[in-house]
Amino acid sequence: MVIHNSVIDGYSASEGYFECRSCGTRTVSETHLAACPDCSGSVRNIAVPRE
Incomplete structure (x- = not known):
């Protein structure tokens, strides 16, 4: 029997939490952000x- 991590931990992010490396603004988005909306x-x- 093979147990996969998806069976043990079914977490799947429906939203991404993004932080700007320049100004520190945090944004929640359902799609990947390419750039900070502020700067x-x-x-x-x-x-x-x-890790």
Whole structure:
């Protein structure tokens, strides 16, 4: 029997939480953001855990 992580932890993000690397603005979006809506700086998805 093979157990997959999706069976154990069925979490699937329906929204992305993005933070601007320049100004620190945080935005929630259902689609991937390419740039910050306030300053056009680069954003990172903070909903994805980093190790």
